[in-house]
Amino acid sequence: MSRQGGGIGTRMGGGETKIETDRRRIRARMAKLRRDISAMAVVRETKRSDRVRHQVPAIAIAGYTNAGKSSLLNRLTGAGVLVENALFATLDPTVRRADLPDGRSVTLTDTVGFVRHLPHQLIDAFRSTLEEVSNADLVVHVVDGSHPDPESQIAAVREVFGEIGAAEVPELLVVNKTDAADPLVLNRLRRTAPNALCVSAKTGDGLAELLDVLVERVPRPEVEVEVLVPYDRGDLVARVHEIGEMLDVDHRAEGTFVHARVGPALAAELDRCTTAPSSQTRRSTATTRPRTVASSPSIGA
Numbered sequence: 001m002s003r004q005g006g007g008i009g010t011r012m013g014g015g016e017t018k019i020e021t022d023r024r025r026i027r028a029r030m031a032k033l034r035r036d037i038s039a040m041a042v043v044r045e046t047k048r049s050d051r052v053r054h055q056v057p058a059i060a061i062a063g064y065t066n067a068g069k070s071s072l073l074n075r076l077t078g079a080g081v082l083v084e085n086a087l088f089a090t091l092d093p094t095v096r097r098a099d100l101p102d103g104r105s106v107t108l109t110d111t112v113g114f115v116r117h118l119p120h121q122l123i124d125a126f127r128s129t130l131e132e133v134s135n136a137d138l139v140v141h142v143v144d145g146s147h148p149d150p151e152s153q154i155a156a157v158r159e160v161f162g163e164i165g166a167a168e169v170p171e172l173l174v175v176n177k178t179d180a181a182d183p184l185v186l187n188r189l190r191r192t193a194p195n196a197l198c199v200s201a202k203t204g205d206g207l208a209e210l211l212d213v214l215v216e217r218v219p220r221p222e223v224e225v226e227v228l229v230p231y232d233r234g235d236l237v238a239r240v241h242e243i244g245e246m247l248d249v250d251h252r253a254e255g256t257f258v259h260a261r262v263g264p265a266l267a268a269e270l271d272r273c274t275t276a277p278s279s280q281t282r283r284s285t286a287t288t289r290p291r292t293v294a295s296s297p298s299i300g301a
Contacts, residue, residue: 056097056105056243057218060133060169062161063142064153065113068176070094071201072142073110076211095132102215104245109136114160134166137219141173143189145181145198150189172197172217174210179203221245221261227270230255236270 061069077096094110109132133139141157143150154173161167173196175181175189180202189196197213199206221244229236237256240246244262251257262270 056107057137058107058109058132058135059138059140059214059218060109060111060136061140061142062111062133062157063113064144064157067113067142067144067153068201069113069142070110072140072174072176072199073108075201075204075207077108100215100218101211102245103241104215104218104220105243106214106218114157130164130166133161134164134169136166136169138214138217139166139169139171141171143173143175143196144177145175145186145189146177148182148185150175150185151192154193170217172213174199176201178205221263223264223267224259224261225267225270226257226259228252228255228257229270230273233273236266236273239266240270 061073063069073094073096077098095107096110097105097107099105111132139161141154143154147153158167161169161171173193175186175193175196175198177200178186178198179200186198190198197206197210199210201207224247234256237249237258240258240260240262244260244266246258246260248259249256258270
């Protein structure tokens with residue numbers, strides 16, 4: 001009788017038990033959270049479409065929970081993301097835009113940590129992270145070098161990559177926390193993963209080499225153009241600097257001569273609004289799936 005919660009305002013009127021009331025409230029709360037998640041999915045898709053339209057490559061920083069992904073993002077971009085020595089300190093993706101040493105812009109996304117045998121009921125909660133990984137141009141797979149068995153964590157993360165359809169996304173393995181790692185473990189990792197980079201987000205060791213590899217691994221714009229841009233369209237030159245790869249620039253009497261690699265959309269706009277020089281070439285140099293978001297500091301700043 002102590003669990004009878006009936007009365008005015010309850011679903012069943014007199015006689016509804018407290019357990020039934022609690023279950024009804026829980027179901028209502030779950031329904032509201034599902035609606036919120038669906039609304040967030042629309043926002044994420046809008047932002048992702050904007051990144052695709054502006055054609056800046058996307059890098060997802062992924063890995064096992066507590067591997068130091070947020071620390072690495074902070075070290076590369078000064079993002080100021082929360083860093084804690086705890087599981088799932090990051091629960092929502094953080095996207096920051098930055099510039100590579102060669103001047104190209106990229107986006108870096110800090111994702112929630114993965115775990116072994118990710119429960120299917122958590123898939124909706126992690127969907128934003130999973131989408132960022134599966135839609136990235138390059139995944140920086142961060143490994144905790146101080147863990148006694150990092151190989152098992154690598155296998156667990158790659159298993160999740162396969163489950164979410166990200167197994168085909170190019171991967172760069174980065175062993176973090178080398179300042180606290182056992183030298184024997186690091187030597188073992190170097191033998192099993194000879195292409196892995198060893199870094200320390202805490203001390204900055206190895207980050208220069210990481211940046212050099214990112215320059216080589218990040219996809220380049222597809223179209224190479226040589227155009228003469230009128231001076232009243234300086235906005236186009238600024239966009240080439242911002243989202244393209246400038247190869248040469250020369251200020252002439254008729255306008256600004258630009259030799260660059262850009263995405264198809266910007267190349268078409270340059271065609272419509274510019275004057276061709278005496279010789280003009282345009283050829284495909286790479287295949288990329290470009291992305292972008294709002295500006296932020298340069299990498300390594």
